[in-house]
Amino acid sequence: MAAKIRKNIIPKKIAKSKTIFFRDFDGIDNLINWINTNRVNSHDYKKHLIKILNINFSRVRHLKPYHITPLSCLIHEYQSKGFKIKVRQATDLINGYLNSFDFGQFCDKKHQNCFLPTKDPKTFPLWKIEENKIALYPNEIEKYFERNHFNGKSLSSLSISLAEMLNNVFDHSDSFIPGYTFTQYNSQTKSIIISVCDFGIGIPNKVNGYLQSKKEQLLSNADALEKAFQNSFSTKSKPHNRGFGWDNILSNVKSLNGRILVLSNNCLYVSNQKGIFERSVYFPGTLVVIWLDTRNLPEQEEELTVEMDLF
Amino acid sequence: MKNQTIIVKNICKGTFTNADGVALYCAIVRILDASGVVVLSFNEIDAVSSSFLNSSIGNIIDERGIDTLRNQIKITHYTPTLAAVVKKYIASYSLLVV
Numbered sequence: 001m002a003a004k005i006r007k008n009i010i011p012k013k014i015a016k017s018k019t020i021f022f023r024d025f026d027g028i029d030n031l032i033n034w035i036n037t038n039r040v041n042s043h044d045y046k047k048h049l050i051k052i053l054n055i056n057f058s059r060v061r062h063l064k065p066y067h068i069t070p071l072s073c074l075i076h077e078y079q080s081k082g083f084k085i086k087v088r089q090a091t092d093l094i095n096g097y098l099n100s101f102d103f104g105q106f107c108d109k110k111h112q113n114c115f116l117p118t119k120d121p122k123t124f125p126l127w128k129i130e131e132n133k134i135a136l137y138p139n140e141i142e143k144y145f146e147r148n149h150f151n152g153k154s155l156s157s158l159s160i161s162l163a164e165m166l167n168n169v170f171d172h173s174d175s176f177i178p179g180y181t182f183t184q185y186n187s188q189t190k191s192i193i194i195s196v197c198d199f200g201i202g203i204p205n206k207v208n209g210y211l212q213s214k215k216e217q218l219l220s221n222a223d224a225l226e227k228a229f230q231n232s233f234s235t236k237s238k239p240h241n242r243g244f245g246w247d248n249i250l251s252n253v254k255s256l257n258g259r260i261l262v263l264s265n266n267c268l269y270v271s272n273q274k275g276i277f278e279r280s281v282y283f284p285g286t287l288v289v290i291w292l293d294t295r296n297l298p299e300q301e302e303e304l305t306v307e308m309d310l311f
Numbered sequence: 312m313k314n315q316t317i318i319v320k321n322i323c324k325g326t327f328t329n330a331d332g333v334a335l336y337c338a339i340v341r342i343l344d345a346s347g348v349v350v351l352s353f354n355e356i357d358a359v360s361s362s363f364l365n366s367s368i369g370n371i372i373d374e375r376g377i378d379t380l381r382n383q384i385k386i387t388h389y390t391p392t393l394a395a396v397v398k399k400y401i402a403s404y405s406l407l408v409v
Binding site (some may be wrong): 038131134135138142156167168171232244247248300302304306307308309311 | 322324325327329330331332338340350353354355357358359360361362364365366367368370380381386387388389390391392393394396397398400401403404405406407
């Protein structure tokens, strides 16, 4: 009887579920700090006995794809530990945004991870990077945006860049959880924003790990990230890697006068700023964001039927 | 040598993964082994990734050399951009293996 009574009296503070507050971030370091502070590996199981994570959006006025993908990785980590996720106190605007791509379903683990149209034709579904669908995803997204917004224009730069980024996550990230990608068209700035995120090893760590295995001199993190971008350099994580992926991504972005941001470990590369900058905070993986200026999209090309030699 | 056409979209689910590149590689090799000339048709394909090219054309270069590519593989039904991507890949990869 005494044991039964003891079991029913649980102090309220222990019974509480955990609440984290998502917010507007006024700089990339704040986003990184927020991610690091709130990941499941910092969860206090004694303080928060119940495995429910409440994500409070009351302090959020706007969300972008580069918020959604690292948040999705963070949520996946909690879900992999058996947590339920609850979205709390989002404004009507934020709720509308989150509902437009069924974020609630993702939190409830009812997310189908497919290519069904979202409620907002400017948004392609949030997608967990799965190996067996990397073949399909880039084409689906290309067709989706061509059909809904850019009829007669070619979005092959979008599909190639995305394919290269998804392959990078799958081949190189060594992440325990899947990466996530999310793409949206901003009709005001006329740009397509693509975000791909993983909580893996990070590019500088990967490069230096490879150099160490070859008994070569290690590089600073900034130099290691720069080396990863070099054409024909590869850490050969998989036998088929040859080191041409980053060149494809960077030249596609440049050809459309777009922008790219690469955040990996403590390094930040932004294409319109010279150099790679080492930060004082570490991002737990890699976040890549591409802005494609849709005013520079080329027209769709006619297929040529004349046989051509490859040289 | 007899020309034989491979319609890439019939062989591969897509043109972005190394798995699809391997499928194309196998189809190419069957024709090469029979001393044929391969004509790759990229009908309804406007983009290919480096992984796909690594596992298809890249492997052909590795195993059979540049001359096989030069003499026994052509492309058809391509967009100018796709042709440029494939040619750029071959030019870059050739420098690695020489």
